[in-house]
Amino acid sequence: MAPVLPLVLPLQPRIRLAQGLWLLSWLLALAGGLALLCSGHLLAQLWHLHTFLSPSCPFAALPHVALAAGAVALGTGLVGAGASRASLDAAQYPPWRKVLGPLLVVGTAGGGGLLVLALGLALALPGSLDTGLEEGLGTALAHYKDTEVPGHCHAKRLLDELQLKHHCCGRHGYKDWFGIQWVSSRYLDPNDQDVVDRIQSNVEGLYLIDSVPFSCCNPHSPRPCLQSRLSEPHVHPLFDPRQPNLNLWAQGCHRVLLGHLQGLASMLGSMLAVTFLLQILVLLGLRYLQTALEGLGGVIDGEGETQGYLFPSGLKDMLKTAWRQGGVADRPAPEEAPPEEAPPKEGLPEA
Amino acid sequence: MALLKVKFDQKKRVKLAQGLWLMNWFSVLAGIIIFSLGLFLKIELRKRSDVMNNSESHFVPNSLIGMGLLSCVFNSLAGKICYDALDPAKYAKWKPWLKPYLAVCVLFNIALLLVTLCCFLMRGSLESTLAHGLKNGMKYYRDTDTPGRCFMKKTIDMLQIEFKCCGNNGFRDWFEIQWISNRYLDFSSKEVKDRIKSNVDGRYLVDGVPFSCCNPSSPRPCIQYQLTNNSAHYSYDHQTEELNLWVNGCRAALLSYYSSLMNSMGAVTLLVWLFEVTITIGLRYLHTALEGVSNPEDPECESEGWLLEKSVSETWKTFLESLKKLGKSNQVEAEGADAGQAPEAG
Numbered sequence: 001m002a003p004v005l006p007l008v009l010p011l012q013p014r015i016r017l018a019q020g021l022w023l024l025s026w027l028l029a030l031a032g033g034l035a036l037l038c039s040g041h042l043l044a045q046l047w048h049l050h051t052f053l054s055p056s057c058p059f060a061a062l063p064h065v066a067l068a069a070g071a072v073a074l075g076t077g078l079v080g081a082g083a084s085r086a087s088l089d090a091a092q093y094p095p096w097r098k099v100l101g102p103l104l105v106v107g108t109a110g111g112g113g114l115l116v117l118a119l120g121l122a123l124a125l126p127g128s129l130d131t132g133l134e135e136g137l138g139t140a141l142a143h144y145k146d147t148e149v150p151g152h153c154h155a156k157r158l159l160d161e162l163q164l165k166h167h168c169c170g171r172h173g174y175k176d177w178f179g180i181q182w183v184s185s186r187y188l189d190p191n192d193q194d195v196v197d198r199i200q201s202n203v204e205g206l207y208l209i210d211s212v213p214f215s216c217c218n219p220h221s222p223r224p225c226l227q228s229r230l231s232e233p234h235v236h237p238l239f240d241p242r243q244p245n246l247n248l249w250a251q252g253c254h255r256v257l258l259g260h261l262q263g264l265a266s267m268l269g270s271m272l273a274v275t276f277l278l279q280i281l282v283l284l285g286l287r288y289l290q291t292a293l294e295g296l297g298g299v300i301d302g303e304g305e306t307q308g309y310l311f312p313s314g315l316k317d318m319l320k321t322a323w324r325q326g327g328v329a330d331r332p333a334p335e336e337a338p339p340e341e342a343p344p345k346e347g348l349p350e351a
Numbered sequence: 352m353a354l355l356k357v358k359f360d361q362k363k364r365v366k367l368a369q370g371l372w373l374m375n376w377f378s379v380l381a382g383i384i385i386f387s388l389g390l391f392l393k394i395e396l397r398k399r400s401d402v403m404n405n406s407e408s409h410f411v412p413n414s415l416i417g418m419g420l421l422s423c424v425f426n427s428l429a430g431k432i433c434y435d436a437l438d439p440a441k442y443a444k445w446k447p448w449l450k451p452y453l454a455v456c457v458l459f460n461i462a463l464l465l466v467t468l469c470c471f472l473m474r475g476s477l478e479s480t481l482a483h484g485l486k487n488g489m490k491y492y493r494d495t496d497t498p499g500r501c502f503m504k505k506t507i508d509m510l511q512i513e514f515k516c517c518g519n520n521g522f523r524d525w526f527e528i529q530w531i532s533n534r535y536l537d538f539s540s541k542e543v544k545d546r547i548k549s550n551v552d553g554r555y556l557v558d559g560v561p562f563s564c565c566n567p568s569s570p571r572p573c574i575q576y577q578l579t580n581n582s583a584h585y586s587y588d589h590q591t592e593e594l595n596l597w598v599n600g601c602r603a604a605l606l607s608y609y610s611s612l613m614n615s616m617g618a619v620t621l622l623v624w625l626f627e628v629t630i631t632i633g634l635r636y637l638h639t640a641l642e643g644v645s646n647p648e649d650p651e652c653e654s655e656g657w658l659l660e661k662s663v664s665e666t667w668k669t670f671l672e673s674l675k676k677l678g679k680s681n682q683v684e685a686e687g688a689d690a691g692q693a694p695e696a697g
Contacts, residue, residue, distance in 0.1 A: 147570035160567030164512055187571045189585035214562040214573040219508035222495035223535045225562045 003309035009292040010305045014087075017292075021084040021285040028278040029077030035070035035271040039063040042264045051158050052140055052257065057132025059261070062121045066268055069114035073275045076107045080282045087289055100290050107283055115276045122269035126262045133254050137171045144213075145184040160215040162253060166260070169216035172252035174230070181206040182213060212248060221246040284310075353657035359640040360653045367640070368436045371633045375430035378630060381623045382422030388616050389415025395612065399605070401506045403484035411473050411613060414466045415620070422627070425459060428452075429634060436637055449638050456631045463624045470617030474610050481602050485519045492561070493532040508563040514608065516601035517564035522578075524600075529554040530561060560596060569594040632658065 009017065043063040046053070053059065083100055086092040140159050143152040163169055170176030188195050188207055198207050210231040217225035226247050229235050288308035295306035311318060359367070393412035400407060432449070435441035491503040511517055518524035536543050536555055547553050558579045565573035574595050577583040636656040643654035659666050 153570075156570070157567045164567070183572050184570065187585055192585070214565040214575070215567065217562045219505045219512075219563065222501070222504070222532070224531050227562070 002313065003307065004311040004314060006307045006309045007288060007292075008305055009288070009308050014289070014292060017285060017289055018084045018087045021282065021289060022081055024278060024282050024285065025077045025080030025084060027077070028080065028275065028282050029074050031271065031275040031278050032070050032073030032075075032077055035066060035268070035275050036074060038264075038268045038271050039066035039070055042261075042268055043067070045261070045264060049162075049257065049261075051155065052136040052162065052253075053129075053132045054135035054139070057128055057136075059125050059129055059132060059265075062118070062125050062265060062268070065114065065118045065121055066272060069111070069118040069272065070275070072107075072111040072114055073279055076111050076279055076282060079103055079107070080286055083286060084289065087293060093293070097293075100286070104283060104287055104290065107279070107286075111279055112276075112283075115272060115279060118272050119269065119276060122265055122272060126265045129258055129261055133257055134171075137254055137257075141171065141176065141180055141182070144180070144182045147184055148186065160213060163213075163215035163249065166253060166256045167218075167249050168251045168253035168256040169212060169249040170252055171254050173250075174212050174216055174248050176252070177212045177216070178208065178210050178231070181208060183207055183209070216248045218246055218249050223247070353655070354659040354662060356655055356657045357636060357640075358653060359636075359643075359656050361651045364637070364640055364654070365437055367633060367637050368433045371630065371637060372430050372433040374626070374630050374633070375426045375433060378426040378623075378626060379423050379430070381626060382419045382426060384419075385422065385620060385623060386416055386419025388619065389413070389417075389419060392612060392616065395609075399510070401484075401503065402488045402510060402601075402605070403480045404487055406484070407480050408473070408476055411466075411469055414469065415616065418463055418466050418620075421459060422463075422623070425456060426627075426630070429456075429630065433634070433637065436641060442641065453631065453635055453638065456627075456634070460624065460627050460631060463620065463627060467617050467620045467624055470613045470620060473613055474606070477609055478602070478606055481605055482519065485602055485605075489519065489524060489528055489530070492528070492530045495532055496534065508561060510601060510605075511561070511563040511597065514599075514601060514604040515566075515597050516599040516604040517560060517597040518600055519602050520600040521598070522560050522564055522596050525560045525564070526556065526558050529556060531555060531557070564596045566594055566597050571595070 040063075046060055046063065083096050083103075086096045140155050143149070143155040144159055145156070146152040147156050185207070190196070195207060198209065199205050202208060209228070211228040212230065214225070214227060217227065226236055287310060291310075291312075292306045292308035295308070313321070389412045392415065393409060396403075396407055396409060396412065429452075432445050432452075435445060488503055488507050491497075491500045492507055493504070494500040495504050533555070538544065543555060546555050546557070550556060557576065559576035560578065562573070562575060565575065574584055574587065574592075578596075579589055581587055581589060635658055638656075639658075639660075640654050640656035643656065644652060661669065
């Protein structure tokens with residue numbers, strides 16, 4: 001039953017391992033904390049933008065999983081720092097002896113699993129943002145005029161604030177506003193001939209104009225904002241179509257929001273990757289330290305050499321031991337003596 | 352008749368020194384916080400110096416920065432002194448410096464209190480600076496072609512959007528100035544010619560506002576032009592319409608922003624001042640307790656610590672007398688020199 005990946009650890013290398021592990025654990029705690037902050041920030045951004053993302057978009061799962069993974073990584077880092085510090089002090093180590101085993105299992109299974117899941121989501125989910133934003137922004141634009149319909153009365157304010165803050169106009173450009181009715185019917189004069197003509201000019205009876213809301217205006221423009229009659233440039237004095245158009249924001253909100261959220265997701269993904277690497281290193285180091293100190297019987301300052309290993313035997317042997325232990329536990333108590341002789345007999349013919 | 356006498360045995364002295372050491376290092380942290388608060392305020396004032404005519408007073412942030420640095424220096428020095436106070440050999444080299452150092456600490460505390468008061472009192476000068484600066488800013492709104500002022504339109508627009516305000520006192524301020532550049536006016540149009548002729552200065556005045564005054568919470572698309580003409584817009588009454596434009600003036604909005612900033616900084620500085628006063632009192636007690644150790648060979652003996660050796664009035668009399676003596680000793684020296692010269696001459 002050869003141990004898996006053994007490593008001989010005399011006293012000095014053990015001490016070095018403990019010290020290096022202490023440093024790595026604090027780095028892991030820092031990385032976990034940063035991942036926590038990143039995912040919190042992404043969650044806050046998603047909460048602000050939830051009207052512009054369709055409800056069926058699964059992107060919101062990423063910051064939640066990353067939050068859990070970051071918290072577990074932070075915990076693992078703190079535990080690792082405590083354990084490596086205790087392993088250098090003979091008085092402090094005994095209480096850690098019992099706890100370290102189960103903690104390592106939880107760290108590997110729970111922490112590693114969550115991190116892998118979070119990394120996978122960070123790679124796969126940003127692709128779904130495109131359709132989610134497309135639907136969400138389309139709905140928001142359609143409900144811009146519904147300032148008196150319960151449930152959609154905030155769409156106008158939120159979309160105006162989005163365009164003002166992110167410096168964008170419409171979904172893909174300012175012409176999106178020409179295709180929808182964004183003026184509420186309550187403020188349309190039914191006696192005005194122009195209004196009647198416009199409503200009758202299309203199949204759906206919408207009041208379509210070649211104007212944009214005020215939030216599309218670009219403050220960098222040297223002239224006061226031109227919002228109306230944009231498809232007839234000759235109406236406005238000194239309008240030169242060859243000059244770069246500083247009048248309105250040129251970008252569409254879809255591109256701006258997509259870039260913003262994808263940037264945040266990729267930053268979170270890189271934080272999670274760094275945390276994952278550090279977590280693997282810390283867990284490996286802790287395992288080697290634990291098995292080396294177990295070899296000495298828990299005596300820290302022993303000068304003797306011990307072996308640290310990952311697993312006491314190969315995977316097959318481990319599974320067999322676990323199976324046998326399960327089988328012994330199933331049998332009733334009085335028959336304990338004979339079953340104890342039976343497993344070694346089974347083991348010998350196989351070996 | 353010492354002021355506020357306290358008996359100290361060895362243990363108490365050690366505890367006092369250790370407690371003071373810890374408090375001094377917290378105070379260094381507090382000094383760093385005050386430094387960063389001063390820096391933040393300076394940056395905020397700089398960001399908006401365009402609308403304050405570049406004439407705003409930077410006294411408060413500069414003094415906060417200075418006080419923060421001084422606090423760091425003094426408190427780290429005091430921490431070192433407290434650390435050495437437990438070792439008689441090391442303490443001996445600090446002994447002659449402690450009295451002047453304590454005097455400097457008292458002066459520093461007084462200065463800190465003055466700075467705290469300034470934080471609360473700066474509001475008045477800021478108000479007048481803002482009023483003038485915004486008036487000029489709005490006047491130059493249309494000068495987007497004049498070098499040196501071409502950014503004013505962008506600055507005012509972003510200011511009105513960010514602080515949710517319009518004009519100096521309200522949106523009607525925009526009716527009194529020409530905010531549309533002549534370059535974009537069609538002088539062949541009758542309407543433009545009429546408006547220019549209608550006033551003495553030949554300005555194109557409209558009852559309209561820039562787009563940045565618009566309030567996104569309004570249920571109807573923003574009405575920017577012909578604001579006082581009810582018949583120009585369907586179902587519009589300018590007397591009762593409240594949600595269309597921002598109601599606040601930018602002077603009030605900016606003033607309340609900077610006031611709340613300086614008030615919170617003043618509150619933090621006041622807390623730090625109280626902390627510093629406690630540290631100075633503790634240091635004085637430590638100083639007098641260590642001075643009172645009558646037998647330097649026996650560190651275990653008890654001693655007394657006090658704030659002032661005599662009562663306040665006696666200390667003040669002694670201080671005045673020592674000043675007089677200083678003056679008299681100069682006089683005596685002068686007389687002695689004259690008397691010395693006279694016998695020589697005589």
